[in-house]
Amino acid sequence: MINPHIHIEGLTKSYGNEKALKALSVDIAKGELFGFIGPDGAGKTTLFRLLATLLLPDSGSAEVLGYDTVSGYKEIRKQIGYMPGKFSLYQDLSVEENLNFFAGIHGTTLQENYHLVQDIYQHIEPFKNRRAGKLSGGMKQKLALSCALIHQPKVLLLDEPTTGVDAVSRQEFWEMLKNLKEKGITVVVSTPYMDEAALCDRVALMQKGSVLKINTPQQITAEFGHALFSIRSDTMFKLLGDLLQLENTHAAFRFGDTIHFTSHNKEETSQSIANNLIAQGHHNVVVEPVLPTIEDCFILLMKMENNA
Amino acid sequence: MMKGFIVKEFLHIFRDRRTMLILFGMPIVQVLLFGFAITNEINNAQIAILDHSKDNVTTAITAKMLASGYFQLNKQLESSDQIASVFQNGEVKEVIVFEPDFAQKISKNHTAKVQIITDASDPNSANLLASYTSAILMDYVGEFSSIRPLPVNLSTQTSMLYNPELKGVFMFVPGTITILLMLISAMMTSISIAREKEMGTMEVLLVSHLKPLQIIIGKVIPYILLSFVNALVILFLAATVFHMPMNGSMILLLSESMLFIIMALSMGIFISTISNTQQTAMLLSMFVLMLPTILLSGFIFPIENMPVPLQLLSNIMPSKWFIIIVKSIMLKGLGIAYFWKETIILAGMMSAFVFLSAKKFKIRLA
Amino acid sequence: MITKQRPPVIQVQNLVKRFGNFIANDNLNFDVAQGEIFGFLGANGAGKTTAIKILCGLMTPTSGQISVAGFDVYRQTDQIKKQIGYMSQKFSMYEDLTVKENFQFYGGIYGLSNIVIRERTAEMLDKLQMSGIKNKTLNEIPLGWKQKLAFSVAMIHRPLIVFLDEPTGGVDPITRRQFWEMIYEAANNGITVFVTTHYMDEAEYCERVSIMVDGRIEALDTPKNLREQQGVSSMNEVFIKLARKQNLNNG
Numbered sequence: 001m002i003n004p005h006i007h008i009e010g011l012t013k014s015y016g017n018e019k020a021l022k023a024l025s026v027d028i029a030k031g032e033l034f035g036f037i038g039p040d041g042a043g044k045t046t047l048f049r050l051l052a053t054l055l056l057p058d059s060g061s062a063e064v065l066g067y068d069t070v071s072g073y074k075e076i077r078k079q080i081g082y083m084p085g086k087f088s089l090y091q092d093l094s095v096e097e098n099l100n101f102f103a104g105i106h107g108t109t110l111q112e113n114y115h116l117v118q119d120i121y122q123h124i125e126p127f128k129n130r131r132a133g134k135l136s137g138g139m140k141q142k143l144a145l146s147c148a149l150i151h152q153p154k155v156l157l158l159d160e161p162t163t164g165v166d167a168v169s170r171q172e173f174w175e176m177l178k179n180l181k182e183k184g185i186t187v188v189v190s191t192p193y194m195d196e197a198a199l200c201d202r203v204a205l206m207q208k209g210s211v212l213k214i215n216t217p218q219q220i221t222a223e224f225g226h227a228l229f230s231i232r233s234d235t236m237f238k239l240l241g242d243l244l245q246l247e248n249t250h251a252a253f254r255f256g257d258t259i260h261f262t263s264h265n266k267e268e269t270s271q272s273i274a275n276n277l278i279a280q281g282h283h284n285v286v287v288e289p290v291l292p293t294i295e296d297c298f299i300l301l302m303k304m305e306n307n308a
Numbered sequence: 309m310m311k312g313f314i315v316k317e318f319l320h321i322f323r324d325r326r327t328m329l330i331l332f333g334m335p336i337v338q339v340l341l342f343g344f345a346i347t348n349e350i351n352n353a354q355i356a357i358l359d360h361s362k363d364n365v366t367t368a369i370t371a372k373m374l375a376s377g378y379f380q381l382n383k384q385l386e387s388s389d390q391i392a393s394v395f396q397n398g399e400v401k402e403v404i405v406f407e408p409d410f411a412q413k414i415s416k417n418h419t420a421k422v423q424i425i426t427d428a429s430d431p432n433s434a435n436l437l438a439s440y441t442s443a444i445l446m447d448y449v450g451e452f453s454s455i456r457p458l459p460v461n462l463s464t465q466t467s468m469l470y471n472p473e474l475k476g477v478f479m480f481v482p483g484t485i486t487i488l489l490m491l492i493s494a495m496m497t498s499i500s501i502a503r504e505k506e507m508g509t510m511e512v513l514l515v516s517h518l519k520p521l522q523i524i525i526g527k528v529i530p531y532i533l534l535s536f537v538n539a540l541v542i543l544f545l546a547a548t549v550f551h552m553p554m555n556g557s558m559i560l561l562l563s564e565s566m567l568f569i570i571m572a573l574s575m576g577i578f579i580s581t582i583s584n585t586q587q588t589a590m591l592l593s594m595f596v597l598m599l600p601t602i603l604l605s606g607f608i609f610p611i612e613n614m615p616v617p618l619q620l621l622s623n624i625m626p627s628k629w630f631i632i633i634v635k636s637i638m639l640k641g642l643g644i645a646y647f648w649k650e651t652i653i654l655a656g657m658m659s660a661f662v663f664l665s666a667k668k669f670k671i672r673l674a
Numbered sequence: 675m676i677t678k679q680r681p682p683v684i685q686v687q688n689l690v691k692r693f694g695n696f697i698a699n700d701n702l703n704f705d706v707a708q709g710e711i712f713g714f715l716g717a718n719g720a721g722k723t724t725a726i727k728i729l730c731g732l733m734t735p736t737s738g739q740i741s742v743a744g745f746d747v748y749r750q751t752d753q754i755k756k757q758i759g760y761m762s763q764k765f766s767m768y769e770d771l772t773v774k775e776n777f778q779f780y781g782g783i784y785g786l787s788n789i790v791i792r793e794r795t796a797e798m799l800d801k802l803q804m805s806g807i808k809n810k811t812l813n814e815i816p817l818g819w820k821q822k823l824a825f826s827v828a829m830i831h832r833p834l835i836v837f838l839d840e841p842t843g844g845v846d847p848i849t850r851r852q853f854w855e856m857i858y859e860a861a862n863n864g865i866t867v868f869v870t871t872h873y874m875d876e877a878e879y880c881e882r883v884s885i886m887v888d889g890r891i892e893a894l895d896t897p898k899n900l901r902e903q904q905g906v907s908s909m910n911e912v913f914i915k916l917a918r919k920q921n922l923n924n925g
Contacts, residue, residue: 038846039817039818039844039845039846039847039849040817040844040845041816041817049511049673052511052515053515053672054511054514054515054672054673055672055673056672073671073672077514077515077516077517078517080515082511082512082515083512084508084511084512085508086507086508087508088507088508088509088511088512089507089509090316090320090507090509091507092319092320092323092324093316093319093320093323097316097319100312101312101313101315101316102512102516103312104311104312104313105312105313105513105516105517105518106516106517107517136717136718136719137718137719138717138718147512148512151516151517163843163844164718164840164843164872165718165872166716166717166718166720166872166913166917167872167874167910167913167914167917168717168913168914168917168918169717169718171914171918192843192844192845193872193873194847195874195875195910207846237858237862240855253848253851254851254854254879255875256875256878256879256908256909257878257879257897257898295847295875298846298847299847299848302846302847302848303848
């Protein structure tokens with residue numbers, strides 16, 4: 001990648017004996033919407049703090065906007081917007097006071113940079129005199145994003161901005177991120193929600209401090225490498241047990257109201273699976289081939305990692 | 309940039325009822341509590357009188373004393389042997405001794421001796437009793453002289469039993485100022501910085517245009533101002549409610565207070581650098597600052613009565629030196645020439661803590 | 675669908691809860707059957723937490739007839755508390771105690787004898803294949819394991835109903851599924867599971883789902899019926915369709 005906005009190489013960080021981040025390497029381009037996807041304990045927060053120059057790496061290095069996070073921390077701090085895991089707002093200050101404060105400490109004012117946050121801020125502007133502590137999760141999230149944007153950063157680091165926020169606010173939030181990306185801002189997001197991966201340009205799937213895969217979501221699902229079937233019957237609880245007992249079963253797990261099934265047998269078809277299940281006494285069996293989602297891929301990759 | 313920071317800090321303070329209560333309720337309550345706890349002792353204090361003379365002058369003085377309302381006669385003693393036992397039984401707080409031929413000595417020599425013996429195991433009330441007694445005697449002398457135009461001198465000889473140097477005198481105001489400045493400056497700053505860490509806002513502050521020094525200054529300026537206002541409130545209460553003397557220079561006192569406030573603030577910042585939660589910051593402030601200040605600074609327990617190791621330990625308590633300075637200015641009306649050593653010690657401690665806290669204040673997490 | 679054949683264990687009629695002028699729960703009506711997995715969804719601030727607190731006997735409603743496990747929420751909160759288990763992502767177990775000590779503590783709270791606690795702890799840990807870690811403190815254990823243990827602890831007194839408040843937040847997709855297997859097993863044994871989640875795929879795992887918007891229950895049905903009613907293909911879309919129109923004018 002030529003002139004990446006973020007360049008990470010062999011980045012490693014431990015707390016005592018616990019390895020929080022194991023030799024992470026990735027480049028993120030200018031104007032990219034990049035997602036670090038993984039459950040708690042994947043090392044996402046550690047990574048964001050390293051990028052935000054708040055932690056020192058044990059080994060490896062990270063550059064943001066061409067500056068090293070250790071030696072060039074002052075420059076980086078001037079040019080990034082950072083939103084930590086817990087929306088770090090002053091609960092006892094009003095919406096407007098929070099925004100004014102964060103504008104002030106970056107040497108600007110809300111009036112001066114109103115246009116930067118307008119799209120987002122207008123959602124919460126009607127409540128500008130309300131204390132931040134009294135806002136709902138979705139509104140806190142929007143306020144925190146406004147605060148991180150007020151000084152016109154070139155890179156936005158958002159650590160789990162959607163965690164614990166309801167699905168509607170989450171969707172609105174992703175639409176905002178897309179708009180920011182179109183303005184040329186590099187947006188780096190982490191999330192434990194697998195379905196949000198599809199909204200990123202590229203993602204890194206992470207687990208226990210290691211990267212399972214880095215690619216575009218489309219490419220990751222294309223590389224799933226197995227035929228995936230979505231299966232339903234009248235007795236779902238029994239169905240899962242029976243599928244796990246099949247001779248060629250590679251994986252079977254619940255997925256929404258169906259079971260996702262992959263087989264070692266490359267010849268397996270919807271019909272052959274259905275016949276097998278009907279023979280075991282299942283009624284109203286529906287078997288359909290489906291395209292894998294990021295979550296399917298994550299599960300597969302996790303299983304490979306755990307077996308390795 | 310700094311203005312917004314300071315405004316925000318004030319908003320935090322004014323919006324939190326508990327903070328406001330600690331800041332402004334506490335000084336008033338403490339001063340009144342300490343003040344009245346002491347003055348209450350003076351009403352109807354039990355005394356004994358050993359009158360070797362029993363003439364018209366001593367009788368008149370005794371009557372005047374008892375009429376004042378401060379004293380109540382517990383016993384007329386017959387000999388000096390009894391003095392020790394009435395103190396040991398705890399029956400009386402003060403014994404007044406008139407020398408033989410009192411009236412005669414006054415008319416002949418224009419001078420006579422009164423001995424005031426007090427139980428100074430409670431130094432505050434002992435001193436108050438002694439000074440009240442002296443005041444009444446002087447008053448009598450005044451009346452006496454107006455009748456007879458002869459110079460009269462009643463010399464009082466005061467003995468403080470058990471604590472001859474009387475180090476607890478009028479300690480409550482200097483002590484309270486010290487404790488409150490320590491509390492507000494150190495504890496409140498350390499808690500407010502720890503709160504930013506706890507809420508995660510410190511991360512955002514660090515990742516901003518602000519330099520660490522600006523963050524520190526923004527955090528402490530409001531508390532410097534509030535501490536200063538508090539010092540003034542306490543002095544005002546001391547002067548108006550308790551008639552605490554203010555013999556020295558006010559400007560000097562306030563400058564020394566500023567020195568102490570800045571020292572305490574840097575201690576607060578230092579504490580906040582080693583605690584990640586408000587709870588830790590509060591406990592550390594309590595045990596590392598407050599308790600030693602109360603126990604070892606000479607505020608409540610006279611340092612002279614402590615075991616030697618504790619006396620040595622008291623030297624590293626900044627509050628000990630500050631109390632000495634405040635006393636020197638307020639009670640003795642002395643100038644800087646008399647306590648430049650203490651001032652230098654305090655300034656040294658301040659520099660050490662400013663340096664330490666600036667060095668310890670991290671530009672990163674963990 | 676199956677609810678008709680099983681007795682209801684939670685009955686809510688005209689539940690209203692006001693805080694001053696603010697109406698947190700605006701006339702809620704629903705029943706939950708024994709052994710049912712009931713999904714309780716809603717946007718942040720829609721009033722879910724208030725309703726759960728009332729059902730757990732921690733808060734008195736302003737009005738309405740509500741019974742939980744056959745007991746009245748106004749007068750019989752002590753009996754209710756004996757019949758329910760509670761687990762949330764935020765509050766689960768003591769980090770500085772070992773697995774065994776946590777089980778002992780919670781078993782003790784419910785007045786179980788030491789022998790019973792020991793038996794059930796061994797049984798549950800065995801089932802989780804975690805017997806090997808019973809003497810480890812909680813802070814040494816990965817989050818996914820902790821959540822499974824917390825669920826077991828919430829069931830140590832064999833409650834009739836278990837309330838799970840975002841039990842799988844931040845948990846990896848495999849462990850999340852294992853967790854749901856535990857939920858299914860509990861429901862199969864006749865325990866009613868009342869669960870909240872922000873993972874919309876988990877909404878599909880529930881037998882019935884209610885969606886709260888602005889203090890009211892906007893929809894309540896099986897996931898299949900809800901999808902069909904709204905003419906969409908996933909619960910995520912159902913939720914967004916129902917909650918979105920309200921969200922813009924709501925704090």
